[in-house]
Amino acid sequence: MDAHGSQPAAAEHAHPSSGLYVKIGLVLFVLTALEVGLYEFTYGEHSGATGHALQPFFVPLLLALSAAKFALVAMFYMHLKQDSRLFSGVFVFPLIIATVVILALIALEAYHFAFARGG
């Protein structure tokens, strides 16, 4: 199963301590609570005038919170902060392409929608 079983995998690059893992976990939980809180505040049953005013910023705020969670998991739990930069490159390069693909398709659809409506 392990071709390199005799090698000192346990003595790997310095991974974060368990305490840091727990702190990151709590931050991730708080960020998720903020996402749902933001939704309730903006679109929930009791959203008021302030919530209504927040609606144009809702998606960018939500995406920023999501990106923060993504980065925390990738950097600390997936150890990209400590591991070889080659791993970061192998992950980040397709991630950039993936983001461009999503944005390009949304832009294309928005253009098509506007064109179809005579915009």
Next chain:
Amino acid sequence: MSDHAAAAHPETATGLDSRKLAIWTFIGSECLFFATLISNYLVHKETWLSGPGPFPHEVWKSPAGQVFEPIIEIPLVTLGTAVLLFSSLFVVLALASAQRGNRRGLLTWLAATLLCGFFFVGMQVYEFTHFVHKGLTLKTNLFGASFFVLTGFHGTHVTIGVIWLLTLWILALRGKLPAEKSLNLEIAALYWHFVDVVWVVIFPVVYLIK
């Protein structure tokens, strides 16, 4: 390049463990796979060719007067999201235990990860069943098709991750996952974290953004 990687695997051209490079390459390809599914969802979520229109967040009334209630249950999915995030914490704690040779810690944290995985899969099965009972199926409209394909593929990934981690838990129980072989768990944990970060994107995109 990390010192460890160079020291532990000098026989490879990169100085890195080929298995770890392979899982990162696989994860990179998975980014593109999920990007296509997310794009598909975003493009089609407000489009339908037949059947009831999309009704995930708001009441929708068909031209025939039929009323469809909103079906997305944000509290339940939020709980599932939190559980999946905690499972990522538990799996790194399991890995830290494995690397220290702490078999008891490894078994405990890995079992906690598995419980979270089972909960998430169960939540998704419940959610899908609930949607079907409410009238939203894969064939109902383009929202239904893109929703089920996106979340279904993610659920399949979670299920595969649960099976993988369960296999490692059984190996650890039999004493066949010593500290020297902790890389086997690290590779599985990388896959599990990826499944988690994909959900970090899917959750707001599908459930929170109207």
